[in-house]
Amino acid sequence: GQQLNQSPQSMFIQEGEDVSMNCTSSSIFNTWLWYKQDPGEGPVLLIALYKAGELTSNGRLTAQFGITRKDSFLNISASIPSDVGIYFCAGFNTGTASKLTFGTGTRLQVTL
Amino acid sequence: EAQVTQNPRYLITVTGKKLTVTCSQNMNHEYMSWYRQDPGLGLRQIYYSMNVEVTDKGDVPEGYKVSRKEKRNFPLILESPSPNQTSLYFCASRRGNEVYEQYFGPGTRLTVT
Numbered sequence: 010g011q012q013l014n015q016s017p018q019s020m021f022i023q024e025g026e027d028v029s030m031n032c033t034s035s036s037i038f039n040t041w042l043w044y045k046q047d048p049g050e051g052p053v054l055l056i057a058l059y060k061a062g063e064l065t066s067n068g069r070l071t072a073q074f075g076i077t078r079k080d081s082f083l084n085i086s087a088s089i090p091s092d093v094g095i096y097f098c099a100g101f102n103t104g105t106a107s108k109l110t111f112g113t114g115t116r117l118q119v120t121l
Numbered sequence: 122e123a124q125v126t127q128n129p130r131y132l133i134t135v136t137g138k139k140l141t142v143t144c145s146q147n148m149n150h151e152y153m154s155w156y157r158q159d160p161g162l163g164l165r166q167i168y169y170s171m172n173v174e175v176t177d178k179g180d181v182p183e184g185y186k187v188s189r190k191e192k193r194n195f196p197l198i199l200e201s202p203s204p205n206q207t208s209l210y211f212c213a214s215r216r217g218n219e220v221y222e223q224y225f226g227p228g229t230r231l232t233v234t
Contacts, residue, residue, distance in 0.1 A: 012162070052164070054222060108166060114164075
């Protein structure tokens with residue numbers, strides 16, 4: 010099955026820094042999603058994007074749906090310690106057996 | 122509180138000993154699925170179910186079975202576990218096939234020796 014490639018695989022940043030990560034696919038998606046997984050828990054939805062070029066914010070998080078519909082980007086501004094976790098992108102297309110295809114994940118560590 | 126629960130949260134077992142990981146949701150969701158999470162590979166779908174008695178293979182179904190006899194429950198069965206099934210497993214549910222918002226359980230960490 011297809012997987013989405015995320016980069017970077019991991020990042021170590023200092024508190025207060027901005028973070029950027031991206032996700033690329035070989036095929037088109039109608040919806041792009043970003044999830045966060047806290048240590049020891051399941052992923053939780055952060056942001057959903059519905060059309061190409063769309064830019065959506067959720068607090069300090071901003072995500073963009075790429076123009077080609079094959080990629081998406083997530084930015085976190087002024088990082089804080091609770092931003093630590095794994096961030097997953099996911100692509101979604103409606104259809105006979107709609108499913109979410111997840112990315113490989115970006116592990117974020119924030120140091121004080 | 123709306124939630125997806127999984128049991129057990131942690132399990133260490135030996136090769137070949139059948140096991141079941143339970144999953145239950147209280148949101149009356151039609152669609153449920155199982156994923157495994159491995160380092161560098163992200164989340165990969167094992168099986169999914171669009172409704173009671175309707176199940177189908179995901180991307181990595183080998184070595185697993187599922188059943189959906191009731192809407193709220195979706196157990197994952199490993200008839201003869203092997204070490205390559207050591208992983209972190211997540212159950213998830215969502216309202217329907219056309220809806221993207223999915224709720225995940227807390228995960229089950231399985232080690233097969």
